[in-house]
Amino acid sequence: MHVVELTEPGIFEHRERPRPAPGPNEVLVEIRHVGICGSDVHYYELGRIGDYVVTDPLVLGHESAGVVAEVGRDVDHLDSGDRVALEPGVPCGECAQCRSGTYNLCPDVEFMATPPDDGAFAEYVAWDADFAYRLPDGVSTRSGALCEPLSVALHATRRAAIDLGETVLVTGAGPIGAMVVKTARAAGAGDILVSDVVPSKLDRAREMGATETINVSERSLEAAIDDITGGDGVDVVVEASGATPAIAATTTVVRRGGTVVCIGLSGDDEIPIATNELVDKELDFRGSFRFRNTYPDAISLLERGVIDVEDIIDFEMPMADLTAAFERAQEPDVVKGMVAVGSE
Ligand SMILES: NC(=O)C1=CN([C@@H]2O[C@H](COP(=O)(O)OP(=O)(O)OC[C@H]3O[C@@H](n4cnc5c(N)ncnc54)[C@H](O)[C@@H]3O)[C@@H](O)[C@H]2O)C=CC1
Numbered sequence: 518m519h520v521v522e523l524t525e526p527g528i529f530e531h532r533e534r535p536r537p538a539p540g541p542n543e544v545l546v547e548i549r550h551v552g553i554c555g556s557d558v559h560y561y562e563l564g565r566i567g568d569y570v571v572t573d574p575l576v577l578g579h580e581s582a583g584v585v586a587e588v589g590r591d592v593d594h595l596d597s598g599d600r601v602a603l604e605p606g607v608p609c610g611e612c613a614q615c616r617s618g619t620y621n622l623c624p625d626v627e628f629m630a631t632p633p634d635d636g637a638f639a640e641y642v643a644w645d646a647d648f649a650y651r652l653p654d655g656v657s658t659r660s661g662a663l664c665e666p667l668s669v670a671l672h673a674t675r676r677a678a679i680d681l682g683e684t685v686l687v688t689g690a691g692p693i694g695a696m697v698v699k700t701a702r703a704a705g706a707g708d709i710l711v712s713d714v715v716p717s718k719l720d721r722a723r724e725m726g727a728t729e730t731i732n733v734s735e736r737s738l739e740a741a742i743d744d745i746t747g748g749d750g751v752d753v754v755v756e757a758s759g760a761t762p763a764i765a766a767t768t769t770v771v772r773r774g775g776t777v778v779c780i781g782l783s784g785d786d787e788i789p790i791a792t793n794e795l796v797d798k799e800l801d802f803r804g805s806f807r808f809r810n811t812y813p814d815a816i817s818l819l820e821r822g823v824i825d826v827e828d829i830i831d832f833e834m835p836m837a838d839l840t841a842a843f844e845r846a847q848e849p850d851v852v853k854g855m856v857a858v859g860s861e
Pocket residue numbers: 554555556669688689690691692693694712713714715718733757758759760762763779780781782783805806807808
């Protein structure tokens with residue numbers, strides 16, 4: 518089968534590998550669509566993310582969906598021909614986190630496209646059938662692939678426990694921030710404010726449901742939120758930029774008794790947080806890491822038309838042009854690039 522390996526920063530090589538055989542609890546999936554995530558781009562550019570270093574050729578891509586080509590001996594809930602979205606992290610199932618249900622925190626998770634685990638820029642992937650979710654008619658593999666970033670947003674929205682009518686600030690209008698706008702709206706948020714430094718991304722966020730946008734390269738986030746909320750602050754902040762100034766401002770722009778949920782990962786190891794504000798304002802300050810138990814709900818939201826993910830996609834290119842796709846994905850206006858591995 519055909520795969521694309523990242524062999525060194527900036528270099529993709531198209532290679533042939535033996536087609537994998539599914540294990541007893543696995544399905545062999547003919548991959549159709551794979552979204553390009555910021556972390557893929559990071560590995561492509563730099564060959565590492567923090568302590569995760571690409572030392573051997575690595576297949577990138579973890580936002581994937583395709584068609585079941587073969588089922589393992591013990592799989593009885595999927596059949597050949599089913600279209601499926603693949604949850605990219607398969608946890609060990611035995612550690613304390615897995616046993617208590619917080620399987621997204623499993624230290625031994627096998628996560629696609631994270632060294633040393635290969636991802637989905639490949640004709641076929643053999644994957645644990647419990648982490649392959651059937652897509653109903655009407656949900657394409659193109660949308661199904663985006664269950665992954667949608668899941669990141671769904672999990673963060675749950676961590677934020679947004680109440681009906683609450684004012685939510687989303688910092689960062691990349692793919693994750695855009696998805697949070699959609700999940701916050703679906704959760705019943707009232708005003709949804711979005712900040713970014715790229716005007717076109719703020720325009721896109723408005724089209725997706727943001728009620729007001731703030732270009733923080735023109736005005737400070739703190740001053741803007743002060744103006745908009747009459748000095749009260751927002752009910753909930755979901756940080757989805759990873760930008761140090763945005764993270765540092767979260768405790769200031771949230772109201773007393775409000776909630777901050779951080780998704781963004783900063784390049785800085787340490788960021789000053791006003792801890793006295795945490796106490797004095799009695800804030801709930803929470804992290805949100807990947808997702809758990811989100812795929813069935815993400816698929817249901819897509820099926821019922823509550824959330825549309827197609828509008829975050831800027832372009833689709835074939836896997837044969839993966840280098841060009843990754844170069845294009847780095848353009849500042851691009852929110853999401855999609856790669857077609859086969860045809861649906
Ligand atoms: N916690 C988790 O499980 C996950 C975390 N992430 C992290 O979440 C963050 C967002 O992911 P993506 O949307 O893919 O990243 P992205 O880099 O595509 O988007 C970030 C956005 O923030 C904007 N930005 C830059 N400076 C800003 C500022 N000062 N204020 C507001 N916006 C600003 C950028 O213009 C960009 O539109 C990244 O840090 C990523 O590493 C991504 C996926 C999962």
